[in-house]
Amino acid sequence: MDLDFSPQDAAFRAEARAFIAENYPQALRDKQRDEEALSKEDYLSWHKILARKGWSAPSWPTQWGGPGWTPTQKYIWSEEQARADTIAILPFGVNMLAPVIYTFGSEEQKARFLPGIRDGVDWWCQGYSEPGSGSDLASLKTKAERFTGDDGKEYYLVNGQKTWTTLAQFADWGFFLVRTDPNAKPQAGISFLLIDMKSPGVTVRPIITLEGGHEVNDVFLDNVKVPVENRIYHENQGWTCAKALLLHERSGIAGVARSKRGLEKLRQVSRTQLADDAGPLLADPAFKRKVAELEIDLTALEYTELRTLAGESAGKGPGPESSILKIKGTEIQQRLTELALEAAGHYGAPYLRGLPHNIGAIGPDEAHGVAGTYFNTRKTSIFGGSNEIQRNIIAKAVLGL
Amino acid sequence: MDFSFTEEQTMLRDTVASYLADHYDFDKRRAAIKSAAGWRPEVWKAFAEELGILGASFPEEMGGLGGGAIDNMVVMEELGRALVVEPYLPTVVIGGGFLNHARPPGAEELIGKIIAGEAIFAFAYAEPQGRYNLANLVTAARKDGAGHVINGHKAVVVGAPWASHLIVTARTGGGQRDREGVSVFLVDRSAPGVVTRDYPTVDGRRASEVFFENVRVGPEALLGPEGAALPLIEQVVDEAIAATCAEACGVLRKLHENTLEYTKQRKQFGAPIASFQALQHRMVDMFIHVEQAISMTYMAHIKLAEPADERAKALSAAKVQIGRACRFVGQNAIQLHGGMGMTDEMAVGHYFKRATIIEGEFGSVDHHLKRYETLSLDTAT
Secondary structure, three states: OOOOOOOOHHHHHHHHEEEEHHHOHHHHHHHHHHOOOHHHHHHHHHHHHHHHHOOOOOOOHHHHOOOOOOHHHHHHHHHHHHHHHOOOOHHHHHHHHHHHHHOOOOOOHHHHHHHHOOOOOEEEEEEEEEOOOOOHHHHHOOOOEEEOOOOOEEEEEEEEOOOOOOHHHHHHHEEEEEEEEOOHHOOOOOOOOEEEEOOOOOEEEEEEOOOOEEEEEEEEEEEEEEEHHEEEOOOHHHHHHHHHHHHHHHOOOOOOHHHHHHHHHHHHHHHHOOOOOOHHHOOHHHHHHHHHHHHHHHHHHHHHHHHHHHHHHOOOOOOOOOHHHHHHHHHHHHHHHHHHHHHHHHHHHHHHOOOHHHHHHOOHHHHHOOOHHHHHHHHHHHHOHHHHHHHHHHHHHHHHO | OOOOOOHHHHHHHHHHHHHHHHHHHHHHHHHHOOOOOOHHHHHHHHHHOOOOOOOOOOHHHHOOOOOOOOHHHHHHHHHHHHHOOOHHHHHHHHHHHHHHHHHHOHHHHHHHHHHOOOOEEEEEOOOOOOOOOOOOOOEEEEEEOOOOEEEEEEEEEEOOHOOEEEEEEEEOOOOOOOOOOOEEEEEEEEEEEOEEEEEEOOOOOOOEEEEEEEEEOHHHHEEEEOEEOOOHHHHHHHHHHHHHHHHHHHHHHHHHHHHHHHHOOEOOOOHHHHHHHHHHHHHHHHHHHHHHHHHHHHHHHHOOOOHHHHHHHHHHHHHHHHHHHHHHHHHHHHHOOHHHHHHHHOOHHHHHHHHHHHOOOOOHHHHHHHHHHHOOOOOOO
16 A cells, blocks of 8 residues: 655656646637637647647557556646646547547557547547437437448438537537437447538537536437448447446546645635635635535545556456546535635626626636636536436445445 | 415515516516616516505605515515516615615605616625625725715625616725724715726626715715614615525525426436436425525514514524525536536526525625624623
């Protein structure tokens, strides 16, 4: 039982920190500071820089461009990114789709798709949820009917609607769960299909979320022709791929390093924010107690994640225990946003999105957008499998109930 | 022991509810808050003329219908149910409250203007450094002949973009956090030196940063005793808290009703999600929060007439209860609506946003727990 960082780890941390400091785009930092919406190019700029270094896919096998890091190095890398407030690399291609491709895909598919994901060339979105299939994902209805084209090649004709598709407005490609056998049991009739978002018949429509942002979409598929070579794994066995992907999605949501950084910022803010009486908010016993409890909660999550990582390096993939990481990780993220909103006091109320830049100061910088972040973060206990579903998974798969 | 409403109060509730059902549905509200002005003066006009409700809580000798805080409670709950943004609280409860308690010269006339829908108020009391401490004031009113000159910066003044009159708390003496030296002034929003920076709020209202740059007011502007107005401010703020609790009851009821309705019709795994026990228990817990919030709102209104310390303790208790309810019911309403709860399109998110802001209005849960502890537990007995 050992948590010591070796001299090599310390050297790696120094290297990581220096790389970020020297290479993180100033333009990106400026936009983050000014709370400007990021463009597609903005999101991909950091990914491309990391890809050139070979650091864009820390968990991939070295055969496909993974850097071959130990769990400790991966942990250090998360910390350093969070510490520097970098934007996160989008998980859809690198963390979610890629393991499905290199586990279940053909050699041709691996060669065709993995480099574009790794290098930040292709933007991927996730076509899973439907209006009638949220928690009950297996009930999905988007159908894919096989036919032979005029060119003699095999295609699927895809029809249906996906929803909650994150950042589909920027996507080049999407990975979709589709129904290829409507007569089988639901899980036994699903296939995993990669669809070019520029295909005729694909329409992306924005969904505005309650804080006013555009990050999710409806994706309508209207007689979309998809070559059969774009199917990963066997027809009607896509649920196997889907489940594997969901496990990766779930354990990626814990966000320990980012929450640690969030806590640090909260302490900074509450040292300058004033309490009702003289003195900083952080000195107010009630607020201080809440911050202490949150820090302790986060420490527990961190060590649970380290145990999971250690298990993974011993050969185990993410298992049902990743549901714990999802539940606690998201509850902690939400709690952080609650405390940040509390700290803002009256200045939590102004809605500044879209106001002219020269309007003048409205409250301290750290209060800007805290309410919007609080509202938007309510999604984390809903997406990736709601926290209620995660509890069902633990009950069934871990506790045998 | 009587928790029933009079015939007049029931009629008042029905009148308001009926009007709002016809003129203030969710889509109409959405369009109104997106408009340049952000509100509908014709709604205010209807309150004044068609419904005649703006005078309900004022005594007859001030031109009102002879009711009181309970009438405001009844109206505010209906306004909460419909997420009304028009400034009933700052105008009738706060503006009217200051005028009715302090009875400065011209009070009857100005209350008459409130009742006629011609005077709209905003309450400029919070300051950037003050958090929820009503006495934490940098805004100063320097004596100048018979009047005063006001300088300062008031934070997040709700409804200021729509107001004709501002109620302004300012120091005429004492140190920044002293209970002594606090005064209240009635200021014309169009007075020279009043500068506003207007913006929307996350819960669909409008507010301003209000700057006072050598704003000159005459002796008639003073409300209550000079340098000794904190008790008056605390009384009116407690009345505003009571009214806000009532508004919260309307919001909470809708959050809960919407959740029941949604979960009954949303099917997953072959059944309405309302049939899942875990969610049923959640909706029961939400229901308990709603009912206790209503109970504490009644308690708060009953205790408004008590001596200051007793009143303050009761109102803090109510605000704590309502604050907790707003968070629990609001968050769980979104959760139980699943992804749909996250959309701007559905009403539930807007109720949640209002509930969230109510949680912090006139003092957070922590602020009121502290006031309660001070009044209830820090004494010798």
